[in-house]
Amino acid sequence: MxxxxxxxxxxxxxxxxxxxxxxxxxxxxxxxxxxxxxxxxxxxxxxxxxxxxxxxxxxxxxxxxxxxxxEIPGRRILGDDEHYVYVAIGGGESWHGTVEWTLQQGLSGLENLSLIPGTVGAAPVQNIGAYGVELKDVLHELTAYHLTDGSARRFSLVDCRFAYRDSVFKQDQAGQWLIGEVVLRLPKRAALHTEYGELARELAALNKPATAIDVATAVCKIRRSKLPDPAQIGNAGSFFKNPLVSQAQYSALLATFPALVGYLQPSGDYKLAAGWLIEQAGWKGRQLGPVGMYARQALVLVNHGGASGAEVMALAAAVQAAVQEKFGVMLEPEPVIWGLASQ
Known part of the structure; x- marks a missing residue:
């Protein structure tokens, strides 16, 4: 037992x-x-x-x-083919520890995802991403176990139905599976993604061709400059998703707010920078009781000490209301929320 x-x-x-x-x-x-x-x-x-x-x-x-x-452990190389090396990682392993481990093995592909907190088993649920790379770009398959009877099922990349910060594990299969092992497909020849603005500038300063380790080092430096260490101040990273708006809505907003930060998506929609919206709505560095939006990055909600879940949710609602009133855009929280009275 x-x-x-x-x-x-x-x-x-x-x-x-x-x-x-x-x-x-x-x-x-x-x-x-x-x-x-x-x-x-x-x-x-x-x-x-x-x-x-x-x-x-x-x-x-x-x-x-x-x-x-x-807390399922394990990291091992399964094998390779002409183009890729396949590695299996236990769901309880640290994500950033896994990035470091792959780099130590001489493998690339995860460097842009350096310093993302959390476990490997949680990464597919959220389809974690940063600096132009998402988990869907490197995942081969995963094994999950049903919470009721422990039966195993393999999910292919297609089965996972990945989208922006979304997956089948947040959709119709939500709350049914525990991800025990993830198999990643990492390229034998590094194909570095360095086009992201801050990252590109950081690497340009090296004055040499970047390696995967260089990219990982630069990503860590950038993240540490913007995101607080949870060991120092409580936070859950980026608290809101970057909202998607139609081209028509983007054009209308741009006419009113010429400095609006937005990125064209393959769908034709625009992804807006939630942090910029929050800052313009007056919430960067502002507190509501023991919680607030981080002074160095408006997208991060922080606990200055002793906050309750209710106080976090009250601040989130206030920020959402302010952004909605100013821009007509509703922000959606990125973290999972547990323990509401209705649950």
């Missing part, structure tokens, strides 16, 4: 640093642990949630039911 922890304190398991408790918590270190849980009838009717590193999470209250903490 898999041991359970009752009324488990989650303060140290979410990077926003919010105090909340899980009614029950189980540490999943092997897929068989899910099968063991399925054989405990007293747990059958409890709602279940999967917790990784807690870096993309708002705890709006205590969590009823059973929280499954993913």
């Amino acid at each position: 898999l041991p359970l922890h009752a009324n488990f304190d989650l303060l140290g398991h979410n990077t926003l640093g919010i105090a909340a408790k899980a009614q029950w918590l189980a540490q999943i270190r092997h897929p068989d642990d899910l099968v063991a849980l399925a054989n405990q009838p007293e747990l059958a009717d409890l709602p279940r949630r999967v917790l990784g590193g807690g870096s993309n999470l708002v705890l709006a209250g205590d969590l009823p039911g059973l929280t499954l903490k993913v």
Whole structure:
């Protein structure tokens, strides 16, 4: 029988640093642990949630039911073909640790995703991305386990239905699977993505052809200059998604706000910079009680100490209302929100 922890304190398991408790918590270190849980009838009717590193999470209250903490380890090279090397990574491994490990193996492909917090198993849920690269660009397949009976299923790249900060695991398959292993497809010949403005400028200063390690180093430098360390000040990284608007809406906004920051997408829509919208709406560096929008990056919501989930949600709502009023654009939170009274 898999041991359970009752009324488990989650303060140290979410990077926003919010105090909340899980009614029950189980540490999943092997897929068989899910099968063991399925054989405990007293747990059958409890709602279940999967917790990784807690870096993309708002705890709006205590969590009823059973929280499954993913701690499945493992990093190994599976093999290769003419163009790619395939690596398998356990869902409980650190994402940034995995980026560093691939670079140590002489492999490229993940360098733009350096310093993204969280676990490997959580990365496909969000389709993490940064500096022109998303997880969908390097994922080959993954193995997930059903939360009810522990049965395994392989999801191909197509099965994952990736979109901007979205996947099948946030759509119709939400709340059903624990991702135990991810297989990445990394190119044998580095194809570096250095076109992103800040990154391009940082690499240009090297005055030499960039390597994958150079890109990773530059990405880490840029991220550290803009994003607070959760060990120093609680945060969940970028709190809002960059909104997509139609070409007509973009043109109308641009006529009123000539400095509007937007990027044309393949669909013909425009992706707006949420941080710029928040700053223009007057929320950069502004606080509401113990929470606020970071003074060096308006897109990051920070906990200055002792904030509750309700206070985080109140600030998020105030920022959304301000941006909606000024620009007619509704921002959507990027983190997962757990513990609302309606859940």
